[in-house]
Amino acid sequence: SVRCSSGLSPELKxxxxxxxNSHKVLLFMKGNxxxxxxxxxxxxxxxxxxxxxxxxxLDVLSNEAFRQxxxxxxxxxxxxxxxxxxxxxxxxxxxxxxxxxxELQELLEKTMLS
Amino acid sequence: xxxxxxxxxxxxxxxxxxxHLEVVDTSGGCxxxxxxxxxxxxxxxxRLLERHRLVNxxxxxxxxxxxxxxxxxxxxxxxxxxxxxxxx
Numbered sequence: 001s002v003r004c005s006s007g008l009s010p011e012l013k014x015x016x017x018x019x020x021n022s023h024k025v026l027l028f029m030k031g032n033x034x035x036x037x038x039x040x041x042x043x044x045x046x047x048x049x050x051x052x053x054x055x056x057x058l059d060v061l062s063n064e065a066f067r068q069x070x071x072x073x074x075x076x077x078x079x080x081x082x083x084x085x086x087x088x089x090x091x092x093x094x095x096x097x098x099x100x101x102x103e104l105q106e107l108l109e110k111t112m113l114s
Numbered sequence: 115x116x117x118x119x120x121x122x123x124x125x126x127x128x129x130x131x132x133x134h135l136e137v138v139d140t141s142g143g144c145x146x147x148x149x150x151x152x153x154x155x156x157x158x159x160x161r162l163l164e165r166h167r168l169v170n171x172x173x174x175x176x177x178x179x180x181x182x183x184x185x186x187x188x189x190x191x192x193x194x195x196x197x198x199x200x201x202x
Contacts, residue, residue: 040184078183093166093185
């Protein structure tokens, strides 16, 4: 069935604008950094921990409005979603690739200095 | 009946015209979890994030039912190395 999602109201959008800019590194995930509730979220948490970068996590399982709104806000259908410096960076696969290539570390170092 | 490997293949083939496509059902048959390797000229000049967006957008309808989609590779034909083909 085709149903137009009203996931992202103007109010929610402006809330998300503030939230994604509230931390230099922010991960929207299933669970939290101490108790990830999905393997993909767990992977990204492990990568961020190994890079020794301060980061915040937000559990989308406990916030259904964020969970639905973010899909539209990021134009990304799944979680986790990593935001760096207020910008959507990617999901699990992209983060893993960027970690392997060193691109993630480079970007995080630059972000931390800015 | 959920989304099948064939559904995913058909959709990606028609939208992204891949020169190489491998879809692996990682769900143990329930059809809700897939791994994708895709090589397409349409990825030319695009960053990884944009390439993944193209795949996600192509599968937008199926994504409503897919629990996990892992895009292992999204390459251009030029980036697709011969040694990767050795297993075929």
